[in-house]
Amino acid sequence: MKTPREILLEQHQTVVPKLDGIRRKVLNRELRARRSPHPWLSRWLAVPWRELVWPYRHIWASLAMVWIVILAVNLSLRDHAPAIASKSGEPSPELILAFWRQELLLTELIEPRPSRAVAARKPALPQPRSQRRTEFLAA
DSSP: OOOHHHHHHHHHTTTHHHHHHHHHHHHHHHHHHHOOSOHHHHHHHHHHIIIIIGGGHHHHHHHHHHHHHHHHHHHHHOOOSOOOOOTTSSOOHHHHHHHHHHHHHHHHHHSOOOOHHHHHSOOOOOOOHHHHHHHHHHO
């Protein structure tokens, strides 16, 4: 007497070669897709891509957009005026005057100015805790 398992296997014996053919086609296609001229190079590039770039692709795209904006602003603010130079190699009088004005402005900005608000305010010295408590209680 045949077991149910044997009966099922007999019925499906005709399909086994077809299934084996399908398996071979799929495996060949997958192996061909994974083959590259330099397998170590593809692994070397794939691991950082999967672990560093792909999970954070939105952040990387945002960062790239920020750099594009910075580059665009930098290019738009670039001074396209030609430098003023004389044939003798010495700077022109206009250039000397511009440097002199910049130097005056820089000295004005660097010089310390006494401020009335800063001079009137006394530095807060640390007080003993007992004096602080009396101030809080009095207030």
